[in-house]
Amino acid sequence: MKKFKVKHTVANGPEAKIQKRIIQRLRYEEWFVKETHGNMYQSGFPDLFATHSLYGHRWIEVKNPERTSNLFTNAQLENFPKLCAHGSGVWVLTDDSDSEYQKLFKRFNWYVYCL
Numbered sequence: 001m002k003k004f005k006v007k008h009t010v011a012n013g014p015e016a017k018i019q020k021r022i023i024q025r026l027r028y029e030e031w032f033v034k035e036t037h038g039n040m041y042q043s044g045f046p047d048l049f050a051t052h053s054l055y056g057h058r059w060i061e062v063k064n065p066e067r068t069s070n071l072f073t074n075a076q077l078e079n080f081p082k083l084c085a086h087g088s089g090v091w092v093l094t095d096d097s098d099s100e101y102q103k104l105f106k107r108f109n110w111y112v113y114c115l
Helices: 014-028 074-085 098-105 110-114
Strands: 032-035 048-052 056-062 090-093
Touching: 014 032, 014 048, 014 056, 056 074, 074 090, 074 110, 090 098, 090 110
Parallel strands: 056 090
Antiparallel strands: 032 048, 048 056
């Protein structure tokens, strides 16, 4: 009998697990968080929209720190600069750690992951 091997999908893959932890952390820190769905009507949008009564809003893109290539879709590469140019930054987070959480209080950072 073959051993059952879990197939990673978008819904249960590494980034989804990271995203769930980030959402839990943000809610603990009293952020209101909404997930985008990534369907054809939302292509190019970050994974999360978060807003806080003291800190304002953040678009958050969740990335797996082990992934090193093709980090962004073509739609994201087109839309992230436009979002930032119009006053809505995009922050990339790779974990729910304190150091990653602190990135939300610095300048948006999505472009760093393009280098």
